[in-house]
Amino acid sequence: MRRGPVQKALAVVAHRSVILAFTAFAIFPFYWMLITAFKQNSDLYVGASNTAHNPFIFNQPPTLIHLRILFQNTLYPTWLFNTLWVGAIVVIITLVLAVPAAYSLARLTGRWGERLSIGIFLTYLVPSTLLFIPFSRLVALLGLQNQLGALVLIYPTFTVPFCTWLLMGFFKTLPKEVEESAMVDGCSRLGAIGRVVLPLAIPGLLTVVIFALTLTIQEFVYSLTFISSVERMTVSVGVPVALVRGDVYYWGSLMAACLITSAPLAVIYNFFLDRFIAGFTVGAIK
Amino acid sequence: MDTAEALTTPAPLKAADTLSPRDRRLGKLLLAPALAYIFLLVALPFLLALFLSLTNSSAGSLDFSFVGLQNFKNVVTNPVFLRALRNTFVFTVVSQVLVMVLGNLLARALLKNFRGKLLVRFLILMPWAAPISLATLGWLWIFDSTFSVINWALKVVGWLGPGQWYYWLGDPTLGMVAIITVHVWRLLPFSTVILLAGLTSIPAEVHEAADIDGAGPLAKAFQITIPMMLPILTVAILFGTVFTFTDMNVVYLLTRGGPYNSTHVLASLAYQEGVLGGDVGRGASIAIFLLPLLVVMAILMLRTSRRAEVA
Numbered sequence: 001m002r003r004g005p006v007q008k009a010l011a012v013v014a015h016r017s018v019i020l021a022f023t024a025f026a027i028f029p030f031y032w033m034l035i036t037a038f039k040q041n042s043d044l045y046v047g048a049s050n051t052a053h054n055p056f057i058f059n060q061p062p063t064l065i066h067l068r069i070l071f072q073n074t075l076y077p078t079w080l081f082n083t084l085w086v087g088a089i090v091v092i093i094t095l096v097l098a099v100p101a102a103y104s105l106a107r108l109t110g111r112w113g114e115r116l117s118i119g120i121f122l123t124y125l126v127p128s129t130l131l132f133i134p135f136s137r138l139v140a141l142l143g144l145q146n147q148l149g150a151l152v153l154i155y156p157t158f159t160v161p162f163c164t165w166l167l168m169g170f171f172k173t174l175p176k177e178v179e180e181s182a183m184v185d186g187c188s189r190l191g192a193i194g195r196v197v198l199p200l201a202i203p204g205l206l207t208v209v210i211f212a213l214t215l216t217i218q219e220f221v222y223s224l225t226f227i228s229s230v231e232r233m234t235v236s237v238g239v240p241v242a243l244v245r246g247d248v249y250y251w252g253s254l255m256a257a258c259l260i261t262s263a264p265l266a267v268i269y270n271f272f273l274d275r276f277i278a279g280f281t282v283g284a285i286k
Numbered sequence: 287m288d289t290a291e292a293l294t295t296p297a298p299l300k301a302a303d304t305l306s307p308r309d310r311r312l313g314k315l316l317l318a319p320a321l322a323y324i325f326l327l328v329a330l331p332f333l334l335a336l337f338l339s340l341t342n343s344s345a346g347s348l349d350f351s352f353v354g355l356q357n358f359k360n361v362v363t364n365p366v367f368l369r370a371l372r373n374t375f376v377f378t379v380v381s382q383v384l385v386m387v388l389g390n391l392l393a394r395a396l397l398k399n400f401r402g403k404l405l406v407r408f409l410i411l412m413p414w415a416a417p418i419s420l421a422t423l424g425w426l427w428i429f430d431s432t433f434s435v436i437n438w439a440l441k442v443v444g445w446l447g448p449g450q451w452y453y454w455l456g457d458p459t460l461g462m463v464a465i466i467t468v469h470v471w472r473l474l475p476f477s478t479v480i481l482l483a484g485l486t487s488i489p490a491e492v493h494e495a496a497d498i499d500g501a502g503p504l505a506k507a508f509q510i511t512i513p514m515m516l517p518i519l520t521v522a523i524l525f526g527t528v529f530t531f532t533d534m535n536v537v538y539l540l541t542r543g544g545p546y547n548s549t550h551v552l553a554s555l556a557y558q559e560g561v562l563g564g565d566v567g568r569g570a571s572i573a574i575f576l577l578p579l580l581v582v583m584a585i586l587m588l589r590t591s592r593r594a595e596v597a
Contacts, residue, residue, distance in 0.1 A: 018395045019406055022388075025471065026410045029424035032435065036427065048438035049451070055435050101320035108313025110305060116317075122584050123328050124525075127532030129553035130577070133560045133570045134334035140348065157327045160320055189312055218417040220535050225561050236419045240539055251427055258423050262416035269415035270408045277483045 030259065037256035038062040044251060066252030076257055078231055079238035082148060086234060087216040089152045094159040094212040095205070101160075102167030103193060107176070117168060123161040128221045131157070139226055150226040151234070155219060159212040166211070166275065170204030171197070207275045214265055235261050339571035345564035357571035367572065370543075370550040377466060377551055378530045384470045385526055386519075389477035396478070397485050414475035422539040425468045429454035429540070458548035461541045465549060468536050473529060477522045484518030485511075524587050532576055552576055 035058070036044060043060040046053045053059060070076050105117045135154055144150040178200060182192040198205070223237040230242045239257045243250065269276070305313070339357055343350035361367045396407065413421060428435055431453050440446045454464045488511065496506050534553035537543060543550035543558060550558070552575050560569015 015395055015398060015400070018391060019400070022392050022395070022474075023406055023409050026413050026475065029421060029428060029471070030412055030416075032428055033424050045433065047432050048434050049441065051438065051441050055433075055438055097320040097323055100316035104313040104316035108305065108309050108316065110310075113313070113317075116321075118588070120324070122587075123324060125528050125580055125584055125587075126328060126332060127528065127553070127576065127580070129532045129534050129556060130335055130573050130580075131328070131331050133338060133556065133566055133573055134331035136345065136561060136566065137334065137338065137343070137348075138331065140345075154327065156323065160323060161328075164320060189309060214415075220417070220419040221557075224538075225557075236417045240419050240423050251433075254423060255427065258416075258420040261420055262412070265417065266408070266412045266415040269411055273407075273411065273479060277479055 030262070033255040033259040033262075036251055037066055037253075037259055038064070039252065040065070041252065066250070066256050069250065070253040070256050074243060074253065074257075075231055075233075075238060076235075076243070076253075079233050079235045080261075082232060082238075083217055083234040083236070086148050086151050086155065087213045090155045090159060090216050091209050091212045093152070093156045094163050095208065097156065097160050098163040098167055098208065099198075099205070102164045103171050103197070105164070105168045106171035107179075117165070120161045120164055123157075124165075128158070128219075132221055132225045135222065136225060145226065146228050146232060148227070148232055148234075151216075151219075151223060154222050154226075155216055158219075159215055162215070163208040163212055167201070167204055167208055170201060170207075174200055204275075207272055210268055210272050211276065214268060217261070217265065335570050335573060338566055339574045341567045343566040343570075345561070345566055350567070353567065357567050358574075361568065361571050366547045366550065367555065369548060370552055370555040370572075371575065373462065373549060374531060374551040374553075376462065377469070378527060381466050381469045381473065381530050382523065382526055384466070385473050385477050386523065388470070389474055389481050389522070392474070392478045393481040393485055396482055410478065411475045413472050418472060418535045419539060421472065422468055422536055425464070425471075426455075426540060429464050431456060455541050456545055458545065461545070461549040465536050465540055468540065469530060469533065472536070473526055476529075477526055480518060480522040480525075481515070484515045484522075487518075488514050520586070524583050528580065528583050531579055 035056070039058060040060045040063045043058065046055070048055070105113050105120075109116070135150075139145055139150045139154075142150075142153075144153065174197065178196050179189070179192040182196045183189065187195060217234075218236060219234075220236045223234045224241070227233050227237060230238065233242060235257075239254065239261070243254050243257060338350075340352060340354060341350040342353045342356075392410070396403070396410075427433070434452070434454060436454070437446060437452055440452070446452070452460055454460050492510055492514075493506065496510055501509070532553055534551065534557055537549060537551050537554040538557065541549045543554050547555075552572055556569045556573040558569075559565050559572060563569070
């Protein structure tokens, strides 16, 4: 089984090529957004059949015109604001519902609680594409058509189960002695939760805030279904649906919007990746 | 073994034995709001979806009458629906096979230590972090009929001769190729990080012990890696399958189901009929066809984790 230097070198080259190929595949669309966002229109709209014009590079100096159009002549800033507004309220609702539920499932319920937590886990599997039709009835009944309120009402259907599950796992990792000693010192159970458990759970709570917010920013189907006025759209729908004037795509501004929205999310995801994986794999990894 | 224990953390809840009645009451109280919300906004709408599929309900009014299985009868004889059903399976199976093969390859490559690994991990994760609608928009521009950079590259290397051209989103086959490409691109990071977590969780001592016992690479693969990876592999496959089977984002944004409804999947067709077309009953009956697979996936998920617990 001993390998010579040649095989070793080959293995390194193979490994590097695999990494390089996958990285290129993953980031190419983002590179494309980046270069499109800063290209002049005369550099952008050259038909692909012209092989003399290399579209991968700037053939003319870069420009900021698309960014200026995006922020000054489109509703992109409004969509950003709408998205963060919805996101903030959804985060609050999610915390109010998920934190007590997760604590209860981790500490205060016996066997039936474990069964219940499996039920919550399985609501992961109920897709928005099955629920948007009944929701459209519900939204009409409540008079919430074309209101951001509809999204605030519905978005917790995916944030609450996901975050309850995540937090439950987190609470279970805290030693029970933490509350028990506080309760021996005279705290009630609720007092112990407020004074001892929640401060210890801040990393978990932060994770939940981040995920509720990012899931809200990413959501597309419900927002597409329930919001029809351009000025009330969220980013994920406003950009693909309304950033087209007439039949003309403004690709420069479009790609700038895609990149500006995606990049911060990518950074955030990277920081919280391990907890995110835990949310999907609790039980499957020991 | 109980399924409950399999999915939650391995340590059994000993506290359950010592809970006071007060704690039990508090437990129910803390759980109630979340359960009420999930019941009202997930469970009831789910039942409402089943109910609506049996009515002639439409978007314009709240009146409806009961039509029995008429929607389903109309739907299953419709060629557009049958095409969408077939597309959904092609889309799901091809995407999942590709994601699993590529995801395993990538996860193994990422298991090794190398310079710039953190940067690579960040870059590879980007497709999953970006909002799907915006990421797909980037691909829409890449697949543009006039300005496609793919066509430019193919022309330069001579694959496309003079007068030859690919209309990526204007052709049923190329359309499906584009849809699957984007979906694999999007799902690959998710599956890779989950598989990577599985690979990392196999303790090095297990491999060392096997080496001492003289196990070859094949024996190690079949007797250590695959059995130990099975639960996590299942998680990746099940979530991936559900995400793919029920997805409408990519199809809606890339092709809108076109040309001539040839690239619809069930979810995008349900949207077109139930929301854009306003025929709520019909849309609901199409979406209901997602259900059998979801039920199977739910059962499999419970089963596999139980088996993992026994093993």
